[in-house]
Amino acid sequence: MSFLEFVQGPMFIFAATVFVLGALWRLVGIIKIGRKKDISPPKASAAAGFIKGNLRHFWPRGIFAKRTMVHIVGGYGFHLGLFALIFFGAYHIDFLNERILGFSWPAMPRWAFLMVSGIAFAGLIILWVRRISDPVMRLISDKDDHIGSWLTFLVMLSGCFALEQAHDILRAIHMLLVNIWLLYFPFSRLMHGFTFFLSRGSSGATYGRKGIDL
Amino acid sequence: MSNITETAVEKFLEHTDSEAASFFEACVKCGQCAEACHFHLATGDPRQTPIYKLRPMERAYKRDKAPFSSLKKMLGLAPKPVTEAELKEWEELVYDSCNMCGRCTLACPMGIDIAGTIRKMREGYSAAGLVPEGLQRSAEFVKKTSSPMGVTIKALKAQIAHQEKATGIKIEVDKKGADYMCTFSSMEIMGYPEVLGAYAKLFKRAGLSWTISSVAYEATNVGVQIGSAPMAKEILERVVDAAEALNVKYVISPECGHAYGAIRWAGPNLMGRQFKFEVVHIIEVIDKLRREGRIPAGKKDDRRMTLHDPCQIIRRGGLLKEPRKLLNESCSDFVEMKYAGLSNFCCGGGGGVSANPRADELKTKAFSLKAEQLNGVEGLEAVVVPCGNCRAVFEDGFDEYELDFEVLGLSELVAGTLAGDDQKQG
Numbered sequence A: 001m002s003f004l005e006f007v008q009g010p011m012f013i014f015a016a017t018v019f020v021l022g023a024l025w026r027l028v029g030i031i032k033i034g035r036k037k038d039i040s041p042p043k044a045s046a047a048a049g050f051i052k053g054n055l056r057h058f059w060p061r062g063i064f065a066k067r068t069m070v071h072i073v074g075g076y077g078f079h080l081g082l083f084a085l086i087f088f089g090a091y092h093i094d095f096l097n098e099r100i101l102g103f104s105w106p107a108m109p110r111w112a113f114l115m116v117s118g119i120a121f122a123g124l125i126i127l128w129v130r131r132i133s134d135p136v137m138r139l140i141s142d143k144d145d146h147i148g149s150w151l152t153f154l155v156m157l158s159g160c161f162a163l164e165q166a167h168d169i170l171r172a173i174h175m176l177l178v179n180i181w182l183l184y185f186p187f188s189r190l191m192h193g194f195t196f197f198l199s200r201g202s203s204g205a206t207y208g209r210k211g212i213d214l
Numbered sequence B: 001m002s003n004i005t006e007t008a009v010e011k012f013l014e015h016t017d018s019e020a021a022s023f024f025e026a027c028v029k030c031g032q033c034a035e036a037c038h039f040h041l042a043t044g045d046p047r048q049t050p051i052y053k054l055r056p057m058e059r060a061y062k063r064d065k066a067p068f069s070s071l072k073k074m075l076g077l078a079p080k081p082v083t084e085a086e087l088k089e090w091e092e093l094v095y096d097s098c099n100m101c102g103r104c105t106l107a108c109p110m111g112i113d114i115a116g117t118i119r120k121m122r123e124g125y126s127a128a129g130l131v132p133e134g135l136q137r138s139a140e141f142v143k144k145t146s147s148p149m150g151v152t153i154k155a156l157k158a159q160i161a162h163q164e165k166a167t168g169i170k171i172e173v174d175k176k177g178a179d180y181m182c183t184f185s186s187m188e189i190m191g192y193p194e195v196l197g198a199y200a201k202l203f204k205r206a207g208l209s210w211t212i213s214s215v216a217y218e219a220t221n222v223g224v225q226i227g228s229a230p231m232a233k234e235i236l237e238r239v240v241d242a243a244e245a246l247n248v249k250y251v252i253s254p255e256c257g258h259a260y261g262a263i264r265w266a267g268p269n270l271m272g273r274q275f276k277f278e279v280v281h282i283i284e285v286i287d288k289l290r291r292e293g294r295i296p297a298g299k300k301d302d303r304r305m306t307l308h309d310p311c312q313i314i315r316r317g318g319l320l321k322e323p324r325k326l327l328n329e330s331c332s333d334f335v336e337m338k339y340a341g342l343s344n345f346c347c348g349g350g351g352g353v354s355a356n357p358r359a360d361e362l363k364t365k366a367f368s369l370k371a372e373q374l375n376g377v378e379g380l381e382a383v384v385v386p387c388g389n390c391r392a393v394f395e396d397g398f399d400e401y402e403l404d405f406e407v408l409g410l411s412e413l414v415a416g417t418l419a420g421d422d423q424k425q426g
Helices: A003-008 A010-033 A046-056 A069-088 A090-101 A110-133 A135-140 A143-161 A168-187 A189-209 B003-015 B018-026 B038-043 B050-064 B069-074 B084-095 B103-107 B114-127 B133-145 B153-167 B186-191 B194-206 B222-226 B229-246 B257-265 B267-271 B282-291 B321-330 B357-375 B388-401 B410-415
Strands: B180-182 B210-212 B250-253 B278-281 B301-307 B331-334 B382-384 B406-408
Touching (some): A003 A010, A010 A168, A010 A189, A069 A110, A069 A143, B003 B050, B003 B114, B018 B050, B018 B114, B038 B357, B050 B114, B084 B357, B103 B114, B114 B222, B133 B357, B153 B186, B222 B257, B229 B267, B250 B257, B257 B267, B257 B278, B257 B388, B282 B321, B282 B410, B357 B388
Parallel strands (some): B180 B210, B250 B278, B301 B331
């Protein structure tokens, strides 16, 4: 078995399994902690508030956005870019089709892939530069934030090198980093990709039952 | 681990429910909350970042309660235990630097309710005895008199007598079977007793049956501010018992921010049961009476006025539209200040901060943002502040920033502009 076959085969299966089970374990663990039932008479629906809270926080409020426009643009650029790269990059669709899902969907054209990569890289770099330069972010950040940023950056960078699929070693390095990223994800702050809906939903539900129109 | 730390951490963990856990798990340390916090904006100090104020509680959760915490501890990857020194260092951030106003939640991309979590964190602090002296003193007053300012029934009755004389309307105390029981904040009773007269005028015109309890006239709940559920429950019990003994249908929460949340939203949960009466805010009552045509609006006050949005009534209470409708009907030149509504700035004195003299300097700094908002309204003459505590903070702030606007409550404005009553406010 070559190194590429190992990182695309057994190691990927192991990493993906840890990713799925770890993320599920963590989500279930948070929910299982439980919360006392709120018995104050509600004014409106908590369930509607849960959904509204989730949707409302996708869009920043103007008065705050103006103050941190760079961060918001960086954040949206990186997250949307990464989402597009993972799910609409031709090589990724092929990989998911062949190894996991058994079906495919249309991919982005190459020019779009390159453009989106640029946006995602720029966004990630902006976020990380702010993390090391902004006094507030420096104070509140910890190792986990930096590891998550760097790991994601390396995965993306190695992905660019592997783009042509010309050299097995470059693809193998990309897959190795993807596997490490998958293994790190459930134990780290990268989990915000899944936990955000619980957080937004919880406060949304609390606000919702009070009839507060966020 | 010292006793103080052990107690605080135990309470932190007890109060980290799935909601607080989801907040700790979702935070990406983006610092957006700092851009919403008036304490951070006024001082520029990164330590005033709202999410940073929760750090000891977050650490305790991640070390001892979070999923994978045991595994991480085994591998030496868990956060370090919280220390007594850290708890003491954070005490000012938890009590002096947070009004629990919730503005940060609006800015947070994860929607984290930092204000609500600070309330839970204070449970740990109060259990461990790490409470500012000013709040401790308020709690002692409450034990003796039920009022954080030591307002006795004798003092209340004296104010009632003055207002009866001023309005010519009898205010009944302990009237069994009345429909409504009114509660007040000590600040209103002693600082703005004309509120009592305004209630009397409005309710008489509406033909409302109402009373004041001689044992449960105080609405404020220092237990909620300190962060002690047992104390909050004890304070609440007086009001609930009195209301149920008088057999009233409604208890009216006054123009006071946290008092409304304490009885309307936290109340049944603290008591572990629903009440035999309904809790309504005075603004809701006035608005309902107005919509029913029982207190028709008369000649409008023609001064240029704006409205301050008390956080616990508006942003965290949901009464956004009602005060605006009433103001538009009572004032011919009502203008909104910048950031009005859900995103308005706190006065800086909420959440027990104004009862904590140690925080005075910081509170005054934070008020500079409110002063800026008011100065931004061209030709402003008066500001309606429907919260007794905010009102006192405004008056202090006006002295500090040399502002000269009249401050008045919403009930007084509405009572002073009823149809058939040409008396002008102020």
